[in-house]
């Protein structure tokens with residue numbers, strides 16, 4: 434078929450197939466309650482269905498009072514340590530925290546000074562990509578999406594591993610450590626390829642510097658002149674620590690457990706987790722928040738007017754504007770209610786940086802949305818007495834923006850952090866050699882008699 438004709442035929446056929454797919458895949462919504470399906474793996478009261486045990490991360494958001502859930506300010510613990518205490522610890526001592534927290538997540542205890550030094554030097558030795566990897570796997574097929582480039586690179590690393598299928602703890606640990614060390618270079622090179630081939634900018638490929646922390650290396654490789662300030666490196670390090678882990682039930686860590694439970698290799702597992710994190714309802718929300726704020730700035734005449742802002746937020750919720758998903762990004766959380774402790778920390782730094790950089794008006798816009806959006810989300814979704822708050826993705830992008838980090842890097846930075854948690858969860862799943870994860874789906878399709886092809890009617 435000639436090209437023009439094919440395009441018309443294709444368009445009509447796809448429209449038709451799309452209608453059929455929509456209609457034939459629809460399941461009557463009342464069947465979910467009839468069969469007591471735990472949609473989204475949630476119980477009636479919104480709590481997640483208990484599907485596993487972990488010692489890695491603990492997310493706390495309510496207490497039970499006479500069997501009633503009472504919301505409390507959110508707490509996050511890594512291996513039993515409160516994240517606020519961990520952050521205070523390394524920031525007071527003026528050292529970088531991400532490597533130490535990675536050690537804690539993987540090995541279950543805080544390292545001594547000597548243990549940390551050995552661990553840091555191991556990571557530094559793992560941070561160089563295989564010879565020609567950047568040229569062959571990243572620069573030759575630049576992706577418009579850095580998460581896509583990252584996942585593709587992770588899968589490609591399988592081919593450079595002499596022992597990719599070995600799922601012994603020793604081998605998996607080494608694979609995870611190598612990936613943790615390599616993620617900054619892969620992400621930055623994917624970004625450089627994107628900005629050169631899709632943005633017409635000069636191409637910079639700086640090798641990582643083994644003397645620098647992981648956070649410093651991101652900035653060092655990202656910047657054409659390799660320069661960054663201590664404050665920029667400290668804040669990026671803090672952000673990495675805050676994003677490193679969130680229990681076994683968050684979508685990407687659960688994916689890590691699910692895919693690990695099949696017995697597959699580390700590269701397949703981490704690529705799957707990356708696919709999960711990229712989603713706008715999960716880690717991809719940090720990019721969406723920035724786009725949403727730009728959209729609000731362009732469409733709301735006076736951001737300081739609560740009424741005007743509320744009207745626009747309502748239009749976002751009713752799918753009339755912005756990306757028409759009906760979501761106010763950066764708001765709401767599967768577990769937190771009154772507050773997400775990470776959002777509180779990031780908000781604090783966002784406020785300080787904004788006043789230094791003359792961006793207080795924009796900071797106030799964020800703060801207004803944080804105040805105005807929750808009641809609107811609650812009303813729109815009939816959530817009754819539920820409490821909704823800003824999540825980690827709400828202020829993180831604003832902080833990155835003030836550190837001059839490009840928006841395309843936001844979710845990949847989340848991945849650079851969260852791979853520490855994924856590595857720990859993969860090892861925990863293997864050590865405890867769980868069953869293959871395989872929940873049930875009830876079939877609600879009516880039984881059908883086979884119809885020979887010449888007696889069938891067209892789909893309507």
Ligand SMILES: CC(=O)SCCNC(=O)CCNC(=O)[C@H](O)C(C)(C)COP(=O)(O)OP(=O)(O)OC[C@H]1O[C@@H](n2cnc3c(N)ncnc32)[C@H](O)[C@@H]1OP(=O)(O)O
Pocket residue numbers: 473479713714715716718750759760761762763764765766767768810814816824825826
């Ligand atoms: C790192 C992270 O993953 S943090 C989360 C990042 N994601 C976002 O910021 C996207 C915006 N927020 C959301 O979509 C949701 O709050 C989620 C996905 C984070 C959590 O969703 P749930 O666990 O379903 O939360 P919850 O039970 O409180 O939600 C109840 C209802 O309110 C809706 N809702 C919750 N938050 C929002 C929001 N910000 N905007 C619009 N609707 C919302 C949910 O979609 C859900 O509707 P449904 O019952 O029709 O599915």
Ligand SMILES: O=C([O-])CC(=O)C(=O)O
Pocket residue numbers: 678679682683684767768824825
């Ligand atoms: O726990 C969740 O559902 C989402 C998540 O990963 C986080 O907030 O860091």
